[in-house]
Amino acid sequence: MSLALGKLKLDGKCHIMGILNVTPDSFYDGGWHFDSVNAQKRIEEMIAEGAEIIDIGGESTRPGSKPVSVKEELERVIPAIEFIKNISDIPISIDTQKAEVARKAVEAGACVVNDVGGLRNNDMISLISELQIPVIIMHMQGTPENMQKNPQYADTVQDIKNWLEERINAAEMAGIKRSNIIVDPGIGFGKNLKHNLEILGSLNEFNDMAGGVLLGASRKSFIGFLTGADDSDRLTGSLASAMIGATAGIDLVRVHDVKETRKAIDTINAFNYVK
16 A cells, blocks of 8 residues: 555655745755745745645755754744645645654644654654654764764665664654655765765665655755756756656655656656556
């Protein structure tokens, strides 16, 4: 039985998660959607462009970023969630490491928790177990403040898989179903260029770990290292990464550029369907 994220069912095709960062300091779009007018405009654009789920984050996790308070994070994300619920039935994911923020977001209408902390917080594990909602577990070596300070792995892909399996086991012990978990190998979170490329080349190895796989490579710095482009000029590299993921059989790509990614992913989905 396929995992359902609200009305979105993970059915073997690759689906598009649109990013809404209501923050002043996210690495690519920080500040663009920090005020309610621009946030609402971008929400409407992403829905029109073909997003199938919207991921809302109120705390930057770019390298070197510092955490914000629960109060501040809630003040950023709840109005956006409420706006979406008033205009659409598109599923909503809340991107947070804080259990209190996750609870309030779910109460407001979110149906998925995207935890970049990888369920390392016992309060978050307890909350997901209580609510029995889907959760995204992302791998990160370290914290956003220190994750890019010389990350090292003995075997990149296997080390990440082992870590994710440990977190899945901890979730299962708390009463969370494996089938309710989506894994994210965490491109750019405690990885250098070599590590990121090794992940992209082995995405199919994550496919059977849990209920789904998410790839978040959009606009990230490894694309800049490969192409020399700054984050304003990384669309083509982002599309290439999304297409690699779709070809590898992953379930979700988390992207800034919904319109362009929609066209690329539709092409890959059609190709995979007729194979």
